[in-house]
Amino acid sequence: MGQQAGAQDQLFYSFSLETHIPSDHILRSIDRFLHLGALRHHLSSFYSHTGRPSIDPELMIRMLIIGYCFGIRSERRLCQEVHLNLAYRWFCRLNLDDAVPEHSTFSKNRHGRFRASATFRWLFDEVVRSCMAAGLVKGEGFAVDASVVAADASRQRGVPSSQAVDWKDPRLSTAEVESAKTMIDRVEERFQITPERLIGDTAYGTAAMLAWMVDHKGIEPHVPVWERWQRNDDTLPSSEFRWSEQADEYRCPQGHPLRREWRAFKNPRTHITKADTIIYRSSQSDCGTCPLKERCCPKTPTRKIVRSIHEAARDVARRIRMTMQYQRSRCQRKKVEMLFAHLKRILKLDRLRLRGLTGATDEFTLAAAVQNLRRLAKLIPQGPAAPA
Numbered sequence: 354m355g356q357q358a359g360a361q362d363q364l365f366y367s368f369s370l371e372t373h374i375p376s377d378h379i380l381r382s383i384d385r386f387l388h389l390g391a392l393r394h395h396l397s398s399f400y401s402h403t404g405r406p407s408i409d410p411e412l413m414i415r416m417l418i419i420g421y422c423f424g425i426r427s428e429r430r431l432c433q434e435v436h437l438n439l440a441y442r443w444f445c446r447l448n449l450d451d452a453v454p455e456h457s458t459f460s461k462n463r464h465g466r467f468r469a470s471a472t473f474r475w476l477f478d479e480v481v482r483s484c485m486a487a488g489l490v491k492g493e494g495f496a497v498d499a500s501v502v503a504a505d506a507s508r509q510r511g512v513p514s515s516q517a518v519d520w521k522d523p524r525l526s527t528a529e530v531e532s533a534k535t536m537i538d539r540v541e542e543r544f545q546i547t548p549e550r551l552i553g554d555t556a557y558g559t560a561a562m563l564a565w566m567v568d569h570k571g572i573e574p575h576v577p578v579w580e581r582w583q584r585n586d587d588t589l590p591s592s593e594f595r596w597s598e599q600a601d602e603y604r605c606p607q608g609h610p611l612r613r614e615w616r617a618f619k620n621p622r623t624h625i626t627k628a629d630t631i632i633y634r635s636s637q638s639d640c641g642t643c644p645l646k647e648r649c650c651p652k653t654p655t656r657k658i659v660r661s662i663h664e665a666a667r668d669v670a671r672r673i674r675m676t677m678q679y680q681r682s683r684c685q686r687k688k689v690e691m692l693f694a695h696l697k698r699i700l701k702l703d704r705l706r707l708r709g710l711t712g713a714t715d716e717f718t719l720a721a722a723v724q725n726l727r728r729l730a731k732l733i734p735q736g737p738a739a740p741a
């Protein structure tokens with residue numbers, strides 16, 4: 354039974370941080386892809402030329418990357434961890450006796466110049482460029498999804514809702530859909546990449562979104578069509594009715610037409626409803642004597658079919674759904690769900706710490722940049738050395 358000797362009384366040490374960080378440590382791999390050389394230039398107009406010397410912004414960014422990389426959400430704890438952990442010190446370019454910034458410094462910079470200068474967005478874009486340079490991003494297909502993350506809000510101060518909200522209703526996914534549009538436009542503007550296909554769930558299958566993809570952007574929609582007007586009883590489905598673009602009418606299984614109007618109006622009407630649909634109706638005289646009446650429209654004198662003004666785009670999505678590529682896209686969509694799960698469970702982003710929309714944007718942008726860095730480090734562990 355041995356006994357530890359020595360009283361830690363050595364006065365001088367020969368110590369190099371570089372030799373104590375394992376070559377396969379994740380921070381070493383991340384460091385190879387992290388190019389912060391242009392950060393000072395990006396922030397130069399946000400620093401004063403007078404006053405006390407400030408903390409190096411690169412040091413704060415490196416510390417924040419550590420925090421998001423290892424799920425250290427508290428800035429106070431992050432400062433303690435960087436103070437104690439050799440690998441963290443090495444990554445932050447700190448020597449053993451260098452002082453670690455105060456936790457309050459982060460708040461000041463996060464809510465001040467980092468936010469005003471969109472530094473986290475700049476960092477995110479830089480990381481995406483590194484991914485592109487490493488050949489991991491081509492941009493031929495985008496997959497989008499959304500996840501619920503708790504805000505830093507107090508239940509006790511909440512205001513009770515006057516009516517229950519069905520969060521699964523795709524109509525409530527408007528913000529989610531608009532975010533996807535913003536992301537696609539932003540990627541196009543910053544990286545000159547437009548995806549060939551967009552992969553998503555039913556929330557992205559609304560008629561307006563499909564029309565935006567197909568008609569406006571030329572993107573293949575690999576999303577299920579949201580069949581809002583689909584019948585759930587045993588009556589004949591709309592798919593049994595043949596559409597004729599030329600005649601602008603449907604033909605029922607009995608060969609009779611369903612039209613948007615059955616008489617000529619003095620002032621021509623579009624018949625487009627507020628929901629951007631046109632209702633096609635059969636003739637009462639046709640249906641009255643029809644042997645299929647009980648299966649077609651048992652409770653109404655005529656049959657009606659609601660057609661979106663974006664039906665052509667919806668048809669494109671329906672055709673894509675029959676392809677093998679769509680099956681592959683479904684599997685690829687699962688990867689986005691996995692990323693959300695990783696973000697929430699491993700990187701501990703199941704609840705936001707910063708408040709407000711700008712706080713949430715800051716947190717997600719930084720977390721996504723770090724997630725991409727981790728991915729780069731994992732997929733290319735021996736990556737290119739960062740320029741000095």
Ligand code: SF4
Binds near residue numbers: 641643644650
């Ligand atoms: S009930 Fe009317 S719309 Fe339906 S199949 Fe018969 S004729 Fe056609």
